Amino acid sequence: AQTVTQSQPEMSVQEAETVTLSCTYDTSESDYYLFWYKQPPSRQMILVIRQEAYKQQNATENRFSVNFQKAAKSFSLKISDSQLGDAAMYFCAYQRGETSGSRLTFGEGTQLTVNP
Amino acid sequence: SAVISQKPSRDICQRGTSLTIQCQVDSQVTMMFWYRQQPGQSLTLIATANQGSEATYESGFVIDKFPISRPNLTFSTLTVSNMSPEDSSIYLCSVAWGQGVGNTIYFGEGSWLTVV
Numbered sequence: 001a002q003t004v005t006q007s008q009p010e011m012s013v014q015e016a017e018t019v020t021l022s023c024t025y026d027t028s029e030s031d032y033y034l035f036w037y038k039q040p041p042s043r044q045m046i047l048v049i050r051q052e053a054y055k056q057q058n059a060t061e062n063r064f065s066v067n068f069q070k071a072a073k074s075f076s077l078k079i080s081d082s083q084l085g086d087a088a089m090y091f092c093a094y095q096r097g098e099t100s101g102s103r104l105t106f107g108e109g110t111q112l113t114v115n116p
Numbered sequence: 117s118a119v120i121s122q123k124p125s126r127d128i129c130q131r132g133t134s135l136t137i138q139c140q141v142d143s144q145v146t147m148m149f150w151y152r153q154q155p156g157q158s159l160t161l162i163a164t165a166n167q168g169s170e171a172t173y174e175s176g177f178v179i180d181k182f183p184i185s186r187p188n189l190t191f192s193t194l195t196v197s198n199m200s201p202e203d204s205s206i207y208l209c210s211v212a213w214g215q216g217v218g219n220t221i222y223f224g225e226g227s228w229l230t231v232v
Contacts, residue, residue, distance in 0.1 A: 035220075035221070037223075042225070043153075043206050043225070043226045043228060044223065044224075044225045044226060045159070045208060045210075045223035045226070046223075047117075047220065047221075047222065050220055091158060091159070093221075095221065102147075102212070102219075103149060103161045103164065103221075104159070104161070104210075104221050106158045106159045106160075107158065108157075108158050109158050
């Protein structure tokens with residue numbers, strides 16, 4: 001079974017600074033997808049970024065980028081120019097590469113605080 | 117991406133009663149899922165809602181406790197039966213969006229249930 005580990009229960013960053021959230025996973029598969037979701041106090045799960053394992057290029061979405069190290073099974077999220085609205089719980093998630101879409105396996109989450 | 121609406125968004129329930137959560141998607145989707153998020157924890161998959169057939173439940177979840185319906189490709193319900201305080205959680209509907217391999221999973225706003 002796949003497992004996802006987020007070793008940082010809490011992180012904090014100063015507004016406008018950069019922060020990196022860590023995620024590691026364990027799988028024997030070669031085809032899979034990785035995600036970062038953000039959950040603000042409203043509790044809605046918001047997709048931040050998506051990475052295909054077969055792509056060597058790291059995914060980016062505006063101020064959000066990932067460092068995907070397939071051999072090390074590491075998938076960290078970098079948030080640049082942090083804003084107060086970035087404060088939330090961040091979850092890393094793994095998805096098997098199946099033809100019809102499949103369930104997600106989540107990490108335990110990292111609570112990010114942004115200090116003004 | 118799909119627009120996913122859940123009702124109710126929040127409710128306080130009496131012990132021993134049952135509550136049905138509705139999930140409506142604005143487009144037809146193949147895969148729909150129900151997740152549970154207990155207080156302070158990550159998300160756990162309850163079941164995959166299958167259109168026209170019985171849901172596929174994950175280990176630890178049973179149909180008698182969490183009956184699920186999926187009458188068509190845009191709608192599903194989750195019932196939490198005979199509730200106890202341990203069922204106090206956020207219940208999230210999600211859908212797999214896209215074609216082919218590696219569908220992205222999007223979430224509804226969640227239904228926050230408190231059992232007293």
